[in-house]
Amino acid sequence: MKKIASLLLAVCLLLALTACGSAKTETAAPAADASADASVTLTAGKLAVGVEIGYPPMEYFDEDGSTAIGFDVEMFTEIASRMGLELEIVDTAWDGIFAGLESDKYDMIMSSCSITPARQNSYLMGEPYVQNAIELLVPVDSDITGIEDVTGRSVAVQGETSSHDYLRDNDTGCEIRDYDKVINCFDELKLGRVDAVLTDSVVAAYYLGSDIDNYKVVWVNEEAEPIGVTYKKGNEALYNAIEEVLDAMSADGTTAKIATKYFGDASGVDGLR
Amino acid sequence: MEVLQKMISWLPQLLNGAKITILLTLTATCAGLILSIFLALGKMSRNKIISKVCSAYIFFFRGTPLLMQLYFLYFAVPLFLPALTINNRFLAAFIAYSLNSAAYCAELVRAAIQSIDKGQFEAATALGMTYGQAMRLLIIPQSIRRLVPPIGNEFIMMLKDASLVSIISLGDLTKVTRSINSSAATALVYIPSMIIYLIITAFFTFVFNRIEEKMAKKE
Numbered sequence A: 001m002k003k004i005a006s007l008l009l010a011v012c013l014l015l016a017l018t019a020c021g022s023a024k025t026e027t028a029a030p031a032a033d034a035s036a037d038a039s040v041t042l043t044a045g046k047l048a049v050g051v052e053i054g055y056p057p058m059e060y061f062d063e064d065g066s067t068a069i070g071f072d073v074e075m076f077t078e079i080a081s082r083m084g085l086e087l088e089i090v091d092t093a094w095d096g097i098f099a100g101l102e103s104d105k106y107d108m109i110m111s112s113c114s115i116t117p118a119r120q121n122s123y124l125m126g127e128p129y130v131q132n133a134i135e136l137l138v139p140v141d142s143d144i145t146g147i148e149d150v151t152g153r154s155v156a157v158q159g160e161t162s163s164h165d166y167l168r169d170n171d172t173g174c175e176i177r178d179y180d181k182v183i184n185c186f187d188e189l190k191l192g193r194v195d196a197v198l199t200d201s202v203v204a205a206y207y208l209g210s211d212i213d214n215y216k217v218v219w220v221n222e223e224a225e226p227i228g229v230t231y232k233k234g235n236e237a238l239y240n241a242i243e244e245v246l247d248a249m250s251a252d253g254t255t256a257k258i259a260t261k262y263f264g265d266a267s268g269v270d271g272l273r
Numbered sequence B: 001m002e003v004l005q006k007m008i009s010w011l012p013q014l015l016n017g018a019k020i021t022i023l024l025t026l027t028a029t030c031a032g033l034i035l036s037i038f039l040a041l042g043k044m045s046r047n048k049i050i051s052k053v054c055s056a057y058i059f060f061f062r063g064t065p066l067l068m069q070l071y072f073l074y075f076a077v078p079l080f081l082p083a084l085t086i087n088n089r090f091l092a093a094f095i096a097y098s099l100n101s102a103a104y105c106a107e108l109v110r111a112a113i114q115s116i117d118k119g120q121f122e123a124a125t126a127l128g129m130t131y132g133q134a135m136r137l138l139i140i141p142q143s144i145r146r147l148v149p150p151i152g153n154e155f156i157m158m159l160k161d162a163s164l165v166s167i168i169s170l171g172d173l174t175k176v177t178r179s180i181n182s183s184a185a186t187a188l189v190y191i192p193s194m195i196i197y198l199i200i201t202a203f204f205t206f207v208f209n210r211i212e213e214k215m216a217k218k219e
Helices: A002-033 A071-083 A097-102 A117-122 A162-169 A182-190 A201-210 A236-251 A254-263 B002-044 B048-063 B066-080 B089-114 B118-126 B131-168 B173-183 B187-218
Strands: A046-051 A086-091 A134-139 A154-158 A175-179 A196-200 A215-220
Touching: A046 A071, A046 A097, A071 A086, A071 A236, A071 A254, A134 A162, A134 A182, A134 A201, A154 A162, A154 A182, A162 A175, A162 A196, A175 A182, A182 A196, A196 A201, A201 A215, A236 A254, B002 B048, B002 B089, B002 B131, B002 B173, B002 B187, B048 B089, B066 B089, B066 B131, B089 B131, B118 B131, B131 B173, B131 B187, B173 B187
Parallel strands: A046 A086, A154 A175, A154 A196
Antiparallel strands: A134 A196, A134 A215
8 A cells, every 4th residue: 555655656746747847848938939029038037048157267156166257257247237137147068058058948158159150050140249269278398389280199178169179070180088177178288188278269368377387379270260149040039139239338348348357458359349 | 761870870989988888887896896895894893993994985985976086086186196196097987986886885795794694603603713714714605695686786886877987088888979969969879879778787687697596506
């Protein structure tokens, strides 16, 4: 008797859970289509931004370990406040961040996402708001002088980033080591376990700034990959609203101010919009 | 049909990942099991210091996540104990998994030993056997048989915990699956991958069942 009762309880619990789950998707679906409406976001009055926090100086935690700060973070905080929306920061792993956009976990991605042709195919990519390219970082005493020297050496990248794509798509002949967090790439370089790190210039500059005696940049990809906001395909309503705010922020100097705070100067955002 | 062809084209990569998964699980569980016998005996020891040290070890490794232990050993230890730096990623994973598995197995071993009737031990010592002789000749051989099913269980848990090694960029089956998922832009790769996991589990379940049968015959 006891067994049957507990089994029934388990079934009820499962049913209740699925009921909650489906209720949630039902409310989310119509909101996404309400582009003609005043609300352009998934939940009216709220802007949910998908971001992988752990990518200084673009998005990272302050020393208290819980306050999100960084260039992107201040940018979307400003966007939300100008649009009169409540901001919801959805901290998510980079590997899977696009799947989260597809399944309506957030309205957009603003997480140092480089504009690449492949991403333009699958998502609605905004206009660039900050300049970026991938760079090769090595210890100062390294004999690697460019990307052609990495043959037979090991290079650390963050998994599924444009740096990772670069190594997979180009025949560099190096051993690719991919990590979940970009900080682990630098840990490995510091411990001498890898020969180089390939990463976004915005991040490279940050690490160079704090450890200039130990690293140097030996190669910059000539193909610039500026960073833009990523929207779900077909979400023109949100695209128009956000891009307009970004233009305004650029015009009145807010973007340059935030850039100077995090990068030291505004050269990364000059003349982009 | 096209889907099937795609899945077959992923197989070599997936099997490469499976190799690491199997190798890590096998070596780490074996090493962990050997270490665990000493831990279990140590915890049951009448020597208070040995007993406390072994208890503390077991408490530490069962009380913290394996993921964190792996991070700690690979990234944190080199910072304050440079002499213990392990640069080989497989070796680092092997050590972390062995140490962790040893703690879990130690409790299984202890339970198996304590499940043998105490009267047997008393009879053995009454016959003039030393503690070591009684353990080696009488208690441990009997407890091994009772140990097989829970160790089989621990092995299968370990097989799936092996997926955590992706954090140190070691390409086990789960990591390979995830990277195919993103590069081929299809989640279908989870189908052959899960089938491979099931095949591995089925094989080792079979092996452990055979060992159990063999042991039963000896009784």
